[in-house]
Structures are given as structure tokens and as C-alpha cells.
Amino acid sequence: MNFRDNLIESDAGIERVVKGSKRVAVLGIKTEQQAGQPALYVPEYLVKAGVEVVPVPVYYPDVTHILGKPVFRRLVDIPGEVDLVDVFRRPQDINAHVDDILAKKPKAVWFQSGIRHDEAAETLARAGIQVVQDRCLMVEHRRFSFR
Template sequence: MDWKQNLVEDDAGVREVLANSRRVAVLGIRSESSAHKPAYAVPHYLQGHGYDIVPVSVHGEKGPILGQPVYTAVADVPGAVDVVEVFRRAEDIDGHVADLLAKKPRAVWFQLGIRNDAAAEKLARAGIRVVQDRCMKVERMKLEQEQAGSASV
């Protein structure tokens, strides 16, 4: 398979990643004291919509966050991870690629405003699906609206 097929750039691919993900490791999560920041608000929303959130701190936060123990590396998270949601600046992602490759989640999701094509290529070549520059909360809300619309037809 061509590795470029692992780069998710269309709505159908985004829907597929969301629909097939339950366990989300959040790299760069913030604690409740930063509830106004997307790095807390987005995983909080996802948890409220049935996702199992696994906090991975890079800012020194101590656990628990969202009632879950906090890990310092994605590879340290026990069990399988469906998707790693990344709240890191684009230039900081390169420092996490080896950790992400070690865990080998089904997908890695760079939050809205975050693109790192070189890191995305490395992950995609390893068979990991990659979403860039999209908000997981916004995309989940769009999916819910579509499902509600089709249910009322």
C-alpha cells in the first residue's frame, strides 16, 4: 500500500478515524486549571461523548487529569491506543515521533493549526493514519450532526 493513503485529508477519512476510535491518548493535555485551553477542553468534550481519554503530559502536570492517571510518554500507556491526539507546536512534534512509532497507534491526530508534514510522512510510512490541522471536537460535532440528520430522514 502506498504510504500516502495513510494521510487523511478528506472528510470521509476523518469520519472513519473517529468512528473506529474509542481510546484516545492526548499528548500535551492540560490540567483542569487550564480548562479554558483547547488542550483541556477538547479531551473533556470527547470524554463526555464516550471516548476513553488517556492523558500524556509534556508540561509537568501531575495526575489525575479527567479522572485518569497521567503518563509522561505515549509508549508508557498500557494497552492499545486507537488515536493519539497531539497538542504540541508543529516544531515540537519531531521530538515525539520515536515515542509515537514505539506505541504504533492506529492514528495520530494533529490538532487544528498544527501541521508537520515530515513527521506525518514518517508516521504514515509506518502504517499509522495521520490527520493534520483539524479539531477533533469540531469533527466529532460534525459527525453527530450528520448522524442526527440521517436519523431524522
């Protein structure tokens, strides 16, 4: 299989990723104090939609729970499988997380709206991980979950 097949851009591919994501680790999630920011209200939406969200904040070292769920500091520390890693990190900060993502081996990685990192996406795709870039998971979830 060509690694490019794992770079998901088609509606059908995005729908498959969305519908296959029952357990989502949110890398770069914010806390309830940042309620107006997408890195909190997107995962909050997912929880309300019945998705299991696993918070992986990058900052807030004293926080132990977000959205009532225990936080993990690294993806590899999360017990069990993860269907999707939803990434809220600036493009220049993504490389620091690639090894952790590769070690966790989720089925897919989602770079939120405005986030693109073609080099990291290719690395993940070559490892067999599907990658969606520069799309809002909340928007796409709403679009496909009611079909």
C-alpha cells in the first residue's frame, strides 16, 4: 500500500475516520478555564456526542482531570487502544509529539483546522496511521454522524 493512501482528504475517507473514532485522545486539550477555545469546546462536543475523550494536555501540570476525565501526560501512558489522536498544537510544535504518536499507534491522527504539517503527516502515514489535516473534527463529526 502506498503511504499516500493514509493521507485522508476525501469525504468518504473523512467519514470513515469520524465514524471509526469511538475513543479519541485530545493532544493539547485546554482546561475548563479556557472554555471559549476550540481545544476545549471541540472535545466537550465529542463527549456530549458519546465519544470517549482522553485528555492529554501539554500545559497545566497541576491539572489531574479535564471534562471529568483523568489526564495523561503522554499518549503512550494511556491504557488500551486509541482510535484517533486529535491534535491541537501549532504546526511548529508537532514534531515534538511524533515519536509519542508513533509509539501509541492510533488508527488515525487529526490535525485541527489551521494545522498542517506535511512532513509529520507523511511520517505517520508511512507507519500505517491515517492522517487528516486542517479540518475541524467537530464540524466533520456533525456532518457525518447523522448520515
